[in-house]
Amino acid sequence: MIEFFRLANVFLRIGAMNEMAYRANFWIQTFESLLSMATALATIAIVFNQTDSLGGWQRAELISLLGVYFLVLGTINLVVSPSLGRFMEEVVDGRLDFTLTKPADAQLLVSISEFRIWKILDVILGLIVLSMGLLTKAEATSFASALVFGITLLAAGAIVYSFWIILATLAFWFIRIENITMIFWSMYTAGRWPVTIYPPWLKWILTLLVPVAFAVTVPAQALSGRLTFNTLMSAVLLAVALVFISRWFWKLGVKSYSGASA
Amino acid sequence: MVAAVLADGLHKTYQVPVRGAGIQAALKSLVHRETEAVQAVKNVNLEIAEGEVVGFLGPNGAGKTTTIKMLTGLLHPTTGIAQVFGYQPAKREHQFLMQITLVMGQRNQLLWDIPVIDSFDRNRVIYKVSKTDYEKTLDELVALLDLDSLLHKPVRNLSLGERMKCEIAVALLHRPRMLFLDEPTIGLDVTMQRKLREFITQYNQQTGATVLLTSHYMADVQALCKRVIVIHHGSILFDGYLDHLVQRFTAHKTISIKLSDPLVDLSGYGELITRSEEQAAFRIPNREAANFTSRLLRDLDIVDLTVEDPPIEEIIESVFNQSA
Structure with missing residues (x-):
């Protein structure tokens, strides 16, 4: 864990310097984040002009869900997606050889090798919208709900990260698979709405195949107090299982890595 | 004493995909990929003592890089033992990785968009080098490689030669005992090649580090390595002193003379390679060289005489040709 913070600190600093070099990115990112958040909020407003509840979800609850959606999205785009994207490039061009000859955990190194710090805006916006949702809700959020929310959010982080690691690790065998993360993104957009409102087949895909349900819906359910004990337990168990499975899979990948031919 | 590098019966076989020409074969390979076993390294045995600088020679695809990858833990040997x-x-133990370094002339580990010094700092953190040790090493490297003006420039603004100097420096910040240098001088101009060679020699003398170096430039090898290992088609053809390689694989010497009389008849002495008015060069079998030289000196009025081995490139080429 100390190792993690030591390395994360230096990579974060380098990432920050990298992005400072291109100032325009900051403004573009601000604009993009605000625009996509505004669109999402407007969509919710339109829906609730027609109805008072969507599949049992109130307006304030959906706003909180949107907050969670942006929070998770921002975290993925802040470090997971850029780092693993870079990892996949390094497999292709052979620079991974340098990473693998370093005396540090290779999975850790590739997971935090690149930070897009401006994506932190999505995280901040997500937190603001989340609080907005909670404040406008009829009844106050209990401490227990907040605690369960914290647990489900941690589980969500672990599940999403492990899922990405598993996708990225496939690069060890198939070399060129930059497009593989599309599997995640195409499904993630569906997470703007609670997966419970979708037809069963899609709900299953979003729960079992691509874990969007656990990434967004479950934490939001925890906040609105509608989370069952069984769902909470499955989120935690799935998180633990995926962390171990992805770790095992990563090690298998490293073993079979042969390096780009020189 | 434990050898720095030890390889015993090292083999590496790759499974490479093969497919025929044309769209039909391409479609077929989407579903069913046929592979073929390629033996990149066959029964390689070698031992390198600590502090040695060894040149690792061979044409492209000879198995040099595969061997280096097995010695740095990037590849698992198919069979045989590798030890450093x-x-x-292949176990990639922390203590092992702390003591080695890998420099590849064709790839860089420096981060492209940020100043060199920040990439240095990243490696300092990864290798857990203390600030004081780091500054001391950095000062030495800056002095030896003349990096002063480069440290604060983004890597993308450096020339190839400048970048290579920085690549070597970043790879040495943790003071490794074993250096794997895979074509470190590739693409560099002659002056920069010479500077890097001088640096490697100095580094080896000062720190006693072991160096295994591959290069296509014979000048690198001649300047740096007493010992060379020649590999071809995955097998070692020669392992020994560079001088011995020359003796073993060249049957002839080139004897050049300068005459005071341009009209003298040189026929009947031996195989004449070139002849201008005063200059002449003969190709003479090694064991006859001494007698031949004294005969020339006795019979003719000679201003200057030199006895040379053929250029090292020619020798290496003849090694490869003999084994083909």
């Missing part, structure tokens, strides 16, 4: 300072590289 007694560690098994």
Whole structure:
């Protein structure tokens, strides 16, 4: 864990310097984040002009869900997606050889090798919208709900990260698979709405195949107090299982890595 | 004492995909990929003592890089044993990785968009080098490689030669005992090649580090390595002193003379390679060289005489041709 913070600190600093070099990115990112958040909020407003509840979800609850959606999205785009994207490039061009000859955990190194710090805006916006949702809700959020929310959010982080690691690790065998993360993104957009409102087949895909349900819906359910004990337990168990499975899979990948031919 | 590098019966077989020409074969390979076993390294045995600088020679695809990858833990040997300072590289143990470094002339580990010094700092953190040690090493490297003006420039603004100097420096910040240098001088101009060679020699003398170097430039090898290992088609053809390689693979010497009388008849002495008015060069079998030289000196009025081995490139080429 100390190792993690030591390395994360230096990579974060380098990432920050990298992005400072291109100032325009900051403004573009601000604009993009605000625009996509505004669109999402407007969509919710339109829906609730027609109805008072969507599949049992109130307006304030959906706003909180949107907050969670942006929070998770921002975290993925802040470090997971850029780092693993870079990892996949390094497999292709052979620079991974340098990473693998370093005396540090290779999975850790590739997971935090690149930070897009401006994506932190999505995280901040997500937190603001989340609080907005909670404040406008009829009844106050209990401490227990907040605690369960914290647990489900941690589980969500672990599940999403492990899922990405598993996708990225496939690069060890198939070399060129930059497009593989599309599997995640195409499904993630569906997470703007609670997966419970979708037809069963899609709900299953979003729960079992691509874990969007656990990434967004479950934490939001925890906040609105509608989370069952069984769902909470499955989120935690799935998180633990995926962390171990992805770790095992990563090690298998490293073993079979042969390096780009020189 | 444990050898720095030890390889015993090292083999590496790759499964490479093969497919025929044309769209039909391409479609077929989407579903069913046929592979073929390629033996990149066959029964390689070698031992390198600590502090040695060894040149690793061979044409493209000879198995040099594969061997280096097995010694740095990037590849698992198919069979056989690889050891570096007694560690098994493929286990990628922390203590092992702390003591080695890898420089590849064709790839860079420096981060492209940020100043060199920040990439240095990243490696300092990864290798857990203390600030004081780091500054001391950095000062030495800056002095030896003349990096002063480069440290604060983004890597993308450096020339190839400048970048290579920085690549070597970043790879040495943790003071490794074993250097794997895979074509470190590739693409560099002659002056920069010479500077890097001088640096490697100095580094080896000052720190006693072991160096295994591959290069296509014979000048690198001649300047740096007493010992060379020649590999071809995955097998070692020669392992020994560079001088011995020359003796073993050249049957002839080139004897050049300068005459005071341009009209003298040189027929009947031996195989004449070139002849201008005063200059002449003969190709003479090694064991006859001494007698031949004294005969020339006795019979003719000679201003100057030199006895030379053929250029090292020619020798290496003849090694490869003999084994083909």
